[in-house]
Amino acid sequence: MDGKGKTTAPYNRGMNDEAYKVTVAKDLEDLIPAFMRNRNKELETLKVALAAADFEQLRQLGHRMKGVGNSYGFAHVSVLGQGIEDGARSGNRASLESHIAQYGDYLSKVQIAFE
């Protein structure tokens, strides 16, 4: 994966190596490069929205992550999406920063296996 936004921030201390492993159906393999590109674009958009304190956009992006993550087998994307959606709803900047940092960390480390 392209490693954008790579961070060693302490936010994901609770995640062991297993948490970064994702298994995707073999017949979806060709969809994954675009999926990952879009997730990394999404990460950049999240950062810009956070800098602009655009909570409505953050909420929408979080909601979208929540919907699409599990569908592809990336449960953690959905979990983080939920956190971003909740953080945007409550205007909790610290929570948003933490979740977005976790997202960057996750995208930089995720390991995908196709079965």
Added chain:
Amino acid sequence: MRILIIDDDVDLRNLLERYIRQQWPESQVDQYDPLDHDIPGASFALGSYDVVILDYMLGRGDGLQWLQEFKRRADCPPILFLTGAGNEIIAVRAMKAGADDYQRKQELTRERLITSVRDLTASTSERTLSPELAARMEGQSLGARMQIPGIKVLHLIGEGGMSRVYLASREGDDEPLVVKILRSEVMSDRNALARFMEEYALVERIQSRHVARIYTHGASEGHAYLVMEFFEGGDLNKRLGGKALPAEEAVRLFRDLMFALGDIHEKGILHRDLKPQNLMFRTDGSLAVVDFGIAKHIDAADRTGHGEILGTPRYMSPEQVQGRALDLRTDIYSAGVLLFQMLTGRHLFDGATAVEVALHHLNTPPPALPEPLARYQRLLDKLVEKDRDARFRNADEVIGFLSRLYFQAAAATAADKTQKLLH
């Protein structure tokens, strides 16, 4: 077949299109990005599609409004409405607005999508030909016929060996609820039915935050039903996903289960069928036990045949396997089996058949926990003792044991810190 997918996420549109094309290679799938286009106008050939898959949150638009607009058109095809988890009230509104089916995005698998599209596009003759489809149609039809005061039954969302499960809403505030309707096979056993009604009358009186709230029960159209709270967080099976939980989380959930059992046993009720599918989560993460008493009356293992055959035997106590009289220690044993699964991500016993698994409960010593979980071994051993006289006697004893375990761990941590400060 022509299908239109309206969603603001290109990856989700691509995924749904892939699933549909794999199932129906000749199908034509069109994607519609609501971020690029407003709601299709009157000139848009909506009627040329066999199904429209419509998302709730469309970025710039509101899927519910789009649904209402579509449904005003004479050429509107069946609509499969997608909602995010935690949006059951939206699902309720969508069904009331005329959606023909709904799916929670987070649970939308290939199989669920295909089943839904197939149901929405099946002709009458196909429904007659496919027993599976006919059964689902019959389930939908039964739900529509049920007359429950103050409750509107909306949509079949699950089928089990004993009952069909429906999304419903409370009239007035659209609060999402679940209606369970007993299957006719169960209804034909008068004694079982009487016991079911009696037990749920008891459960309705349990005031515990760790037990599913039963709002009412009764009979309509010759079918017994009960109305209970809807759990947006899904069940333990989903939470586990075939993996272990962090030990602290597993023990916390187990402690909640013990609180639930304490409240249930206090009313003289045994659950008898504790398993991951019967432990549900609310949005706030709290746990609640569902499905009381049915297992006593019905042998689910003989009925399901949908891969659930080991569901009950996996969590059965030795005395259940032997068909002996049960007391509350049977639930303690099953809870222990669940704790093992939460801690390790594995079943206590596996086997090729239900009988093999059941016999393990009778004869095979439980496997030891992995070394990092060794501190829970004594707890587990006393939960899954084959001799129930050697088991914890009740939930209070277990909670007491857990408290001592916690304080011992806290004391050890404090002593460790003191040692480090001294050196």
